[in-house]
Amino acid sequence: MTDWTDSIVGDRMTVDREFTDQVENSEFTSQEWGLIMTATELDIENAEDPENARMVADTEKLPQIMPELENVRSQMGSMAGGPGEDDSSGGGLLDSLKGAIGLDAGSSGSDQERIEAAERLTQAYADELQRHLESRDKWEQVRIAYLE
16 A cells, blocks of 8 residues: 555645644644654545545554653753753653653543544644645545555
């Protein structure tokens, strides 16, 4: 299935540029979005049915990258906060270590909310990519390539 994704690299670059505003208006930074998209695979649901084929975002791997998303957010926050920020963080290193080994019970709801937000945004991206391909009369070609 690599062939079908190779055939839309240029289209993805175009949609990436067009999608920048949606990312900027989301809760994710561009760095976080890059990680989210790295963990997301695009698939075509019902590819055998031209009328019902739909590009979907497979976000199954998102929970695995949540700790790294938090690292990115922490790094960005500490860069913005400057010196002395660690004094008011409340737990700092200990909280980070607890979170890394799964002892931070308070973050599970937050992680789930962020996963759901990422799922919505990645599906919006997949929808936009499909619209782009359709407008360029490439959707049918991509759908067929997916089946091969």
